[in-house]
Amino acid sequence: xxxxxxxxxxxxxxxxxxxxxxxxxxxxxxxxxxxxxxxxxxxxxxxxxxxxxxxxxxxxxxxxxxxxxxxxxxxxxxxxxxxxxxxxxxxxxxxxxxxxxxxxxxxxxxxxxxxxxxxxxxxxxxxxxxxxxxxxxxxxxxxxxxxxxxxxxxxxxxxx
Amino acid sequence: xxxxxxxxxxxxxxxxxxxxxxxxxxxxxxxxxxxxxxxxxxxxxxxxxxxxxxxxxxxxxxxxxxxxxxxxxxxxxxxxxxxxxxxxxxxxxxxxxxxxxxxxxxxxxxxxxxxxxxxxxxxxxxxxxxxxxxxxxxxxxxxxxxxxxxxxxxxxxxxxxxxxxxxxxxxxxxxxxxxxxxxxxxxxxxxxxxxxxxxxxxxxxxxxxxxxxxxxxxxxxxxxxxxxxxxxxxxxxxxxxxxxxxxxxxxxxxxxxxxxxxxxxxxxxxxxxxxxxxxxxxxxxxxxxxxxxxxxxxxxxxxxxxxxxxxxxxxxxxxxxxxxxxxxxxxxxxxxxxxxxxxxxxxxxxxxxxxxxxxxxxxxxxxxxxxxxxxxxxxxxxxxxxxxxxxxxxxxxxxxxxxxxxxxxxxxxxxxxxxxxxxxxxxxxxxxxxxxxxxxxxxxxxxxxxxxxxxxxxxxxxxxxxxxxxxxxxxxxxxxxxxxxxxxxxxxxxxxxxxxxxxxxxxxxxxxxxxxxxxxxxxxxxxxxxxxxxxxxxxxxxxxxxxxxxxxxxxxxxxxxxxxxxxxxxxxxxxxxxxxxxxxxxxxxxxxxxxxxxxxxxxxxxxxxxxxxxxxxxxxxxxxxxxxxxxxxxxxxxxxxxxxxxxxxxxxxxxxxxxxxxxxxxxxxxxxxxxxxxxxxxxxxxxxxxxxxxxxxxxxxxxxxxxxxxxxxxxxxxx
Numbered sequence: 001x002x003x004x005x006x007x008x009x010x011x012x013x014x015x016x017x018x019x020x021x022x023x024x025x026x027x028x029x030x031x032x033x034x035x036x037x038x039x040x041x042x043x044x045x046x047x048x049x050x051x052x053x054x055x056x057x058x059x060x061x062x063x064x065x066x067x068x069x070x071x072x073x074x075x076x077x078x079x080x081x082x083x084x085x086x087x088x089x090x091x092x093x094x095x096x097x098x099x100x101x102x103x104x105x106x107x108x109x110x111x112x113x114x115x116x117x118x119x120x121x122x123x124x125x126x127x128x129x130x131x132x133x134x135x136x137x138x139x140x141x142x143x144x145x146x147x148x149x150x151x152x153x154x155x156x157x158x159x160x
Numbered sequence: 161x162x163x164x165x166x167x168x169x170x171x172x173x174x175x176x177x178x179x180x181x182x183x184x185x186x187x188x189x190x191x192x193x194x195x196x197x198x199x200x201x202x203x204x205x206x207x208x209x210x211x212x213x214x215x216x217x218x219x220x221x222x223x224x225x226x227x228x229x230x231x232x233x234x235x236x237x238x239x240x241x242x243x244x245x246x247x248x249x250x251x252x253x254x255x256x257x258x259x260x261x262x263x264x265x266x267x268x269x270x271x272x273x274x275x276x277x278x279x280x281x282x283x284x285x286x287x288x289x290x291x292x293x294x295x296x297x298x299x300x301x302x303x304x305x306x307x308x309x310x311x312x313x314x315x316x317x318x319x320x321x322x323x324x325x326x327x328x329x330x331x332x333x334x335x336x337x338x339x340x341x342x343x344x345x346x347x348x349x350x351x352x353x354x355x356x357x358x359x360x361x362x363x364x365x366x367x368x369x370x371x372x373x374x375x376x377x378x379x380x381x382x383x384x385x386x387x388x389x390x391x392x393x394x395x396x397x398x399x400x401x402x403x404x405x406x407x408x409x410x411x412x413x414x415x416x417x418x419x420x421x422x423x424x425x426x427x428x429x430x431x432x433x434x435x436x437x438x439x440x441x442x443x444x445x446x447x448x449x450x451x452x453x454x455x456x457x458x459x460x461x462x463x464x465x466x467x468x469x470x471x472x473x474x475x476x477x478x479x480x481x482x483x484x485x486x487x488x489x490x491x492x493x494x495x496x497x498x499x500x501x502x503x504x505x506x507x508x509x510x511x512x513x514x515x516x517x518x519x520x521x522x523x524x525x526x527x528x529x530x531x532x533x534x535x536x537x538x539x540x541x542x543x544x545x546x547x548x549x550x551x552x553x554x555x556x557x558x559x560x561x562x563x564x565x566x567x568x569x570x571x572x573x574x575x576x577x578x579x580x581x582x583x584x585x586x587x588x589x590x591x592x593x594x595x596x597x598x599x600x601x602x603x604x605x606x607x608x609x610x611x612x613x614x615x616x617x618x619x620x621x622x623x624x625x626x627x628x629x630x631x632x633x634x635x636x637x638x639x640x641x642x643x644x645x646x647x648x649x650x651x652x653x654x655x656x657x658x659x660x661x662x663x664x665x666x667x668x669x670x671x672x673x674x675x676x677x678x679x680x681x682x683x684x685x686x687x688x689x690x691x692x693x694x695x696x697x698x699x700x701x702x703x704x705x706x707x708x709x710x711x712x713x714x715x716x717x718x719x720x721x722x723x724x725x726x727x728x729x730x731x732x733x734x735x736x737x738x739x740x741x742x743x744x745x746x747x748x749x750x751x752x753x754x755x756x757x758x759x760x761x762x763x764x765x766x767x768x769x770x771x772x773x774x775x776x777x778x779x780x781x782x783x784x785x786x787x788x789x790x791x792x793x794x795x796x797x798x799x800x801x802x803x804x805x806x807x808x809x810x811x812x813x814x815x816x817x818x819x820x821x822x823x824x825x826x827x828x829x830x831x832x833x834x835x836x837x838x839x840x841x842x843x844x845x846x847x848x849x850x851x852x853x854x855x856x857x858x859x860x861x862x863x864x865x866x867x868x869x870x871x872x873x874x875x876x877x878x879x
Contacts (some may be wrong), residue, residue, distance in 0.1 A: 033373020132823070138786050
């Protein structure tokens, strides 16, 4: 039995030694917002936070997490930065299929929590590990900048 | 088809041909008529005028989505069309996925439930408007009866019927009476100037759940008591299981069962980790069968050999053979590789099979086929095979197949519980249906700076022949020739041929951009070569031959202007243009690239101008083009599946590379206002990117790439 602190709640879970956090979240606890994409930390769909830093949960053994606080997409909106990122994502209508976007939002939130006003190279460094097959990168970049600016724009920046 | 060449002159040729060809063969149930049958009897509690609309006694509007949402924004666009004609606000409507029913929800083009070919809006535009307008007319008639006034003087707005002097009856108060009104034939549709929703950039209805991780994709389904499975099919296509040693797997914690079928093995566990560990612990001996020696070298050799044969004539105008005799002849061969779909959500399907029932949870582009495969495998009737369709984490044509449903049902037949079958990324890469390899032979002759004669032979697999056999007629694959037979340029003598050549041992399927991917790349690259030969500017050369294609010409001129076409660039930088009529849309694209001394290509900027007719949700059209261009850019820069020993050699994103954010260019999309019927958009960017990038690389380096993906070694500076 291991104890995990997830989104402000404590969870006692049975998991074999070495079982990655991804599958504990999804299959044992039922937090399915964190996604499986590649299993080898190449795509970023499984990104969660450990004490606010972005990590790939598909390779992270759950029994190595210890006391560190886990945040998933289901809980990231509780932080001011996370909520700002989610809002920017909606304001700019970033999402297409959405499958990678949990990971994108987690990576972007971790970036902004550390670097309040990231430039393009900061964004590249923090986000290049997250693949979006729908190709929403142009809007992801814009949305990160909008979230950084704390702008509260209404409607879409496109299509008028 | 070839006997009626005039049909080929319009961009919608292939869809019409499909419709006509299919109808002749009796597969198309609906044609372009509206499936306005009532899904169930109207009741006092609900106004259910047709299969798409429900209004309850509280005025809540439920819209039934005939097409599946896989990122293209179709739920919102369909809802906008229905809500527009129904005169209800979009806020507060509930969207539900249609159940399996070809009769009620079949795609009018295919006659079955299909979301693909960028035709959701094109196929459903009129039927959905009629559905909404018919319901609105019935509600207005109900109000007219209540007020005892002629219906002609009444209007509807925001979910209510409005009469004279401020009289207003909300729909909720009319549902009983409206249910007794006979549906009118040809209820009047709104004029474009009266649209409140269509044409406005509205917020998507599916995205709020997606940004908080609240969407239940197929892979997220959790029926009570669900077990988790992962599988491996013989890595050589068509191979079988010979022997399995499962002792080590069964000893692992959480592993519950090993299922061995003729062609695959699966491990069932308490969670995906147990299943994955269990699969890795199996020792499987395969009977690899007849494809064990298949290699890419063999695939290409066979394709090249096949392309030397004369093909079936898909279009013939004037006398191409005569026009191709003489000086200034140019010939070239272009090739496209196998590609995997690599949807971010790997293939998965959850099933619960009992002797009496089969329940399926899945994201599919072909819902009724998913049900049919469940019925076939279990022998159960339709009412016992329940299919729940889920939002899709990337389709791109992969989920037009039901192989992953079939495998899950076959596994589920051996499991005494609901079981979620999730493919590992490696399995997803190894057991895809691949975008076919193609080879295009082109020859053309110039006279006075214009193309006098043109010959294009397309050689490749026919996906249509497997996927929709009645539509494969007279040796022509209407998808493989799409945007090839209907080349937009004004050429007096031309001949387009198709040679069907199936690759040995590699299954092929539809892949975002389908046939036009190949044809637009080959044609637009070759047109660039001809412009060079003519000593003409590539934009001007094209524009001179687009006299009969004013919509494409306008897009070309707009893209050129917005991209700064002709303005100087640094050394080893260049712009390339591509123009296309595909999926009923007219698009011109300019890519700007830099190529470094090692041959690495950086795409800095892509500008697209599009006339796609009346636009339902402009922001969605822009998003689809932005994303489609990057999808096509991944294919152009990195995409290639290779085969050795009958096996796909790539396995995951480290060796099947994707464009990432640090490589993504600035993408600008310009919409051209239009009164024409809507075109398709989901696949258009993908077809545009490779030729635009290839032509830009030529402009930057002088090296003509006739094969995708980009081969860096050819572009490196020779020292």
